[in-house]
Amino acid sequence: MLAQVVLGLATAVGGLAYGLFLGGFSRKMIARIHGRIGPPVTQNYVDLLKLFVKRTSIEHGTMFWLAPMFRITGGLGVLFLVPLIVGRVAVVNFSFAGDLLLVIYFMFFGCLGMALGAGNSGHPHAVMAVTRGLAQMSSYELSFSVVILILAAGLGTLSIDGIVAAQQGGIGHWNMVRYPFATLAAMIAFLGMMMAYPFSVVIAPQEIPIGPPTEYSSRFLSLMMAGRTVFGVAKLLLYMNLFFGGAANWVDFFVKTFLLYMYPIFVSTVFPRFRVEQSVRFFILVPTAIAAIDLIRIMVL
Amino acid sequence: MVTIAAFSIFLPLAGAFITAFLAKAAPRAAELLGKAVLAAGLVLTAKVASNLGAWDLWGLSQAILIPTGVGIPPFSIDLVVTAGASLVAVVIYGVALLSLGRIVGEGGQKRLPLSLSLVTASLGLLYATDLFNSFVFLEIGSIVTIGLAASRGGPRRWEAAVKLALISGLVTILFLIVVALVYRSTGELRLVALGRTGGLVAVVTSVLMLAIIMAETKAFPLLGWGVDYYHGIWPPFAALYSGTWSLAMLLWGVKVLPLLPVAQDPRIYAWLGAGGLVASQVAGLRQRSPSRPLGYSTSAFASLLLLLVAFVYDPDQLLRLAVLLFGGQALAKFGLFMLAGREAHGDRWEKAGARWRVLLVFALIGLPPFPVFWAKFELLSEMARFWPAMLGPVLLGLFLEAVYVLRFWAQRSGGEPEGDALWPSRLGVLGLLAGGYLAARFMWPDMSWSMPAYLPPFMSLIFGVMFVAGAVAVLPGALLRWRQDAGHGLWLGLAAVSLLGIFFATSGLSLYVAWEISAFASVMAVSKGGFRGRGSAFWFAAFAAFSGYLVLGAVLLSGGSIRGLGLFPAVLLIALAVVVKLGQAGAHLWSVRAYRSAPGTVSAFLAGVSSKGVIYLLMLGLVGLVGLPGKDHNLGLILAWIGVFTALGGAILASLSGTPKKLLAYSSVSQLGYVLVGLGLMTPLGWTAAVYHTVHHFLFKTVLFLGIAGVLYRTGGRFFTDLGGLIKKMPFTFLFTLIAVISYAGVPPLAGFGGKWLLYQGLLDAGRLPLAAVAMCASVVAFLYSFRLLHGVFLGQLSSKNKSVREAPLALILPQFVLVCGIFVMSFRPTLFLERLLPEMTQLFGWPMSLKGFSINGFSVLGPFGHWNAWAVGMMVFLLFGVAFVFYWVSGPKPKHVGQLDIGYSGELPPSPEEVHFSFEFYRHYERALVFLPSWGAERIFAWFVSLVNGAGDLTRILVSGDGRTYLIHIVLFVVCGFMLLWGMP
DSSP states (O other): OHHHHHHHHHHHHHHHHHHHHHHHHHHHHHHHHHTOOOOOTTHHHHHHHHHHTOSOOEEOSHHHHHHHHHHHHHHHHHHHHSOSSTTOGGGOOSGGGBOHHHHHHHHHHHHHHHHHHHHHHTOHHHHHHHHHHHHHHHHHHHHHHHHHHHHHHHHSOOOHHHHHHHTOSSGGGSHHHHSHHHHHHHHHHHHHHTTOTTSOOTTOTTTSTTOGGGGOOHHHHHHHHHHHHHHHHHHHHHHHHHHSOOOSSHHHHHHHHHHHHHHHHHHHHTOOOOOHHHHHHHHHHHHHHHHHHHHHHHHHO | OHHHHHHHHHHHHHHHHHHHHHHHHOHHHHHHHHHHHHHHHHHHHHHHHHHTTOTTOSSTTOEEEEOOSSSSTTTOOOEEEEHHHHHHHHHHHHHHHHHHHHHHTTTOGGGHHHHHHHHHHHHHHHHBOBHHHHHHHHHHHHHHHHHHHHHSSSTTHHHHHHHHHHHHHHHHHHHHHHHHHHHHHHSOOBGGGGGGOOHHHHHHHHHHHHHHHHHHHTOTTSOHHHHHHHHHSOHHHHHHHHHTHHHHHHHHHHHHGGGSGGGGSHHHHHHHHHHHHHHHHHHHTTOOSSHHHHHHHHHHHHHHHHHHHHHOOOHHHHHHHHIIIIIHHHHHHHHHHHHSOSSOBTTBOOOOOHHHHHHHHHHHHTOTTSHHHHHHHHHHHHHHHHOGGGHHHHHHHHHHHHHHHHHHHHHOOOOOOOGGGHHHHHHHHHHHHHHHHHHHHHHGGGOOBOOOOSSOHHHHHHHHHHHHHHHHHHHHHHHTTTTTOHHHHHHHHHHHHHHHHHHHBOBHHHHHHHHHHHHHHHHHHHHTOTTTHHHHHHHHHHHHHHHHHHHHHHHHHTTTBSGGGGSHHHHHHHHHHHHHHTTOTTTHHHHHHHHHHSOHHHHHIIIIIIHHHHHHHHHHHHTTTTTOOSHHHHHHHHHHHHHHHHHHHHHHHHHTOSSHHHHHHHHHHHHHHHHHHHHHHOSHHHHHHHHHHHHHHHHHHHHHHHHHHHHHHHHOOOSGGGOOOTTTTOHHHHHHHHHHHHHHHTOTTSTHHHHHHHHHHHHHHTTOHHHHHHHHHHHHHHHHHHHHHHHHHHSSOOOGGGTTOOOOOHHHHHHHHHHHHHHHHHHHOHHHHHHHHHHHHHHHHSSOGGGGTOEEETTEEEETTEEEEHHHHHHHHHHHHHHHHHHHHHSSOOOEEOOTTOSOOTTSOOOOHHHHOOOTTTTHHHHHHGGGSOOOOHHHHHHHHHHHHHHHHHHHHTTOOSOHHHHHHHHHHHHHHHHHHHTTOO
């Protein structure tokens, strides 16, 4: 029991630290692409800490207060439900609680909390951002759910452990190779999930500055930031497990997640932003059509 | 006995003579005398009826002969009073007595003799057994009705009288030809002689008599004059006319039609009746003025007369059905016309009492417990036995009639008419209820109620518990408005009780009775809604009537047993009825309107509870197909596709709705789609998912609608733009709504996720990937409207007009609390529920679900494609949330609470909360993104369909040209065509 708690804590802290590092690294990277020096890689740690120790904070109501808790619960929950390393029982925390469907639906938990907090803040920009986010999410989830179904039907399981196990034995067994169109569609959806340009309609600085956390500050914002960071890592884990054979060891883990993280960063630095309806329409039509190729392949063959 | 009967006939004749003299000299005395005569006649005929043992409706052809002349016909004038006819005579006397006050009131005593003569003529026709007497009374009746029509009324009365005179003249000529031919060929004039003719005479007699009866009863295609007549005359006359003469004419038809030589081939009557029913009722749909629909409805009953003699041969049964059918419709029309204004101003009726009118309308279209219902059911049962294909057009025709008669109810609004005008109608309703009681007593052996045994016990129990718990949950809320409007509470109670009736029904008839009462009690409850209540109730009523007739068809095809509902044709009808009643596949047109307009608790009942009765019915039907391979599974697949598309479409439309109730209505339609998907899979897993989702839907939907009911009750705000920020004022309502929303959105750890998980397992297991993809997509779109609901009502800025709003009353909060507890139990221990469901599915489908890898292991549910442990998820979430919460609660500086307008607003002061609150065109971008979807929605398709039907109606309406000469030509053409068609038939 104690071991479980310690491991859980370690996973949480480790996930957060890794996520913050990735965030800091990407800030540096983007700055270099822009030709700036950029902040140090540790800047995100500093930001988080600084926000956390601020002396004052304001709140707009109960849901505003609770939203960061929702957010961190959502992020950590997904992290706990997705296995980190293949076959390592010790780090598989809660995956006995449910399969891929549970993870997919649990991913909404944090978003929901965020939305409720934004709504309770009473700031119109925050709510606008939420409506944008929800509209975009409903559209990329369309193709993503088709992809999930392809994997489930193709591999005969929805258990993430099962999906990872089915990909062992070399790169030829990875779902990336087995279901290339599904993977391509999922990678497009991934850009939406990570809110990278050109799909960054939720936190669109020139339109609705900052987006949902507009009214958040200090300790609340730090928790929000932590939640978002962990959630990002969890998504990386999920993708790694679903399409890229999971991680056989820590090196595998870091390489794969790092590359996955860099992919939206590279895409986003060279694109401007879509309008909301363009983004939504794109997600509904393009990746879904791509994923449908594999769906038909599975159903016919 | 004979003397009493004779008295009862000739009393009004004597009265007519005396009052004719008295009318000028002593008008008040004449009026009193007239009333006394009619009252005496009523008592006497009632006595005759009870002597003949007519009241229990058995042996109605038992008769008394009144030999009033000498020798044999045509010289004698023997009359035969059958038990059935005596009951009709009671109606005739009752109608005459009740309408007399208005007809002769305000100095109209001159009309007394006419009214009394009309009663005599009607009774004479009712009792006549030979052609001569029939002719005499036919003539008296025609003259009197012409006179009455012309004596008072609006400008159209002259037209009406002249048209009637023209028709009567032609009928007289035809009748005399028949008399001559029959007498020449058989040597006698008794009606039975009609059947003894042969050869050419038989053909001519048949055609002419058919034309006479159809013209006089206003059957299609000879209905034109009748519609104009009802339209033109003063409404009280119409009341008298339809309750006496018109009724007697129909009964005369029942007497004569079976005797005609053409009756040898009942298909002729059947085709004339069924075809005429559809054609005339399609035209009836086009009617906008108040009195014309009733004319078309008369035509429907004339068509039913033809069907009656085509399908019923037993004289007792024939009379019983005729009495119930025609007596019932006559009383209903009488009541409706009496409610009409004191003066007929063309199309305008005065305020007509809505409360009584609706009962009369229900009686006219034949809803239980009114007499017409029982008669129609029995007639249609005969039809189902002999010629099931005929059910199609007949049910269609009856449905069309129901639509325009219901619209007639919905469109006329206003308060009660003043004073005594209402009493005749009220008594008419009482008479109808009494008739309904007699019929129900007669039909009672066909109805049975007991503990249901069609579904496995636990499944049955679930539905029973939902029905009872649902009623208990919504009724306290309904009582909140008891002072202002007791009506909707009463109707809601009736709907709830009859829902239990569906549950306990063990025969087809009892099922159908409960179904109809439940549906129309709900319609009435909806009509009490303040916001376009009546109009929405009409939509509901029309769709309910449609699905009601489909259920009737299924019940009839199943031979009256519930087990028979599993026969494929019956299941097909049930499936269609259920699709309509659940608002699937475009039928949401009714449900969205009804849920939007109904009082809050009524919406909660309809969406949360009543819809489960519909699902129960579908399961009753489908359970017969379980385990059968082949076409039934295609039916299931179609249902599943309907469900999944409705789930998606409903979710999108819900997201774009501007009012919370409309949003919930669309969401309800959408969520019920998942149930159809589950059931349509026809696998144990699919059914498990469907039952799970049904229970869950009951819990969360009732909570949501009760919550919104509370919001509306306190704020009165109907649109999202009027609401917002109520979390501070109504924290409990918000909390319960939030839990319900999280649950149905499928976000773990609450119960909704379980339903989705089971459903996807079922879909994957059945290999239905495209279905699963659309279902998943729909479930994600649900987040859009979930947030809109929560934000639009409870979050954002509190409008200044809602500053003093309080928490919803306890009567609404408490049921929500209990239901939310149910959601929690289902969320964390779904295995309690699934453990019991599993063996039943095994039993039902004949193979264990573990074959497909489905099993329950402790708190874990293992499916063919994965696993789910609700308890573990719940614990994980509470642990994480709890740690974060406690940490933030105890550590660090306390945050400062700021006012709702203290927000960072680009350096400006935020204007009023209404301006800052974002709720208008919430998902404008989403709407714009979806422009590639076809813009034609269900509304437009429906409008197109209606215009198509109306076009068909216009084809028929050509017949009703308004020109008396055309009507004469119709009769002549009918005779000619009939002759040409029948000539050469054996």
